[in-house]
Amino acid sequence: MPLQSDAELLQAFRVPETRESAYTQLIRKYQERLYWHIRRLVVGHDDANDVLQNVLIRVWKGLDGFRSDSQLFTWLYRIATNECLTFLEQQKRRLSISLDQEGSAHLADRVRADQHFDADKAEWKLQLAIQELPEKQRLVFTLRYYDEMPYGEMSQVLETSEGALKASYHHAVKKVEDFLLNH
Numbered sequence: 001m002p003l004q005s006d007a008e009l010l011q012a013f014r015v016p017e018t019r020e021s022a023y024t025q026l027i028r029k030y031q032e033r034l035y036w037h038i039r040r041l042v043v044g045h046d047d048a049n050d051v052l053q054n055v056l057i058r059v060w061k062g063l064d065g066f067r068s069d070s071q072l073f074t075w076l077y078r079i080a081t082n083e084c085l086t087f088l089e090q091q092k093r094r095l096s097i098s099l100d101q102e103g104s105a106h107l108a109d110r111v112r113a114d115q116h117f118d119a120d121k122a123e124w125k126l127q128l129a130i131q132e133l134p135e136k137q138r139l140v141f142t143l144r145y146y147d148e149m150p151y152g153e154m155s156q157v158l159e160t161s162e163g164a165l166k167a168s169y170h171h172a173v174k175k176v177e178d179f180l181l182n183h
Contacts, residue, residue: 004025009025010022010063010072030076031052037084037143041081041138042087043127051080054083070156074153077143077157081139125180140165141169141173143158
């Protein structure tokens with residue numbers, strides 16, 4: 001059965017005989033994009049895989065209840081984003097630090113510790129700059145910069161007004177630019 005539209009996959013998912021096949025196709029269609037969204041937020045590959053597995057479980061359990069009020073991918077992003085925030089909050093509690101203060105330094109240290117890290121490469125400098133952002137700005141920056149998500153869709157994913165998202169993105173861009181110019 002070849003890849004189908006989201007509507008066809010949802011319809012096939014609701015039929016017991018084609019449920020698993022439809023889910024597998026859905027995952028094939030979106031898994032890589034979800035992985036990279038998660039990876040940019042939690043930084044580490046192993047952590048991103050763990051969070052992605054939690055996302056996939058939540059998708060399996062919740063897909064029957066998906067009402068198509070939003071696009072399927074928006075719903076998947078919301079689940080992935082919430083799982084990332086839950087993971088980061090658990091890390092913060094485990095480390096007993098504030099993610100907006102020492103926590104961002106912890107994430108930046110994890111970027112530096114990555115075996116592929118090269119401080120001279122622009123992408124790594126950008127990753128370090130992003131990890132210095134407060135959690136909300138980091139999330140908004142990632143969705144807009146990497147995923148090119150429109151503010152309207154982002155508003156649905158994060159359940160925040162477009163105006164607040166635009167302001168967060170503007171502040172994040174300024175902080176990233178300042179970081180890149182000064183490091």
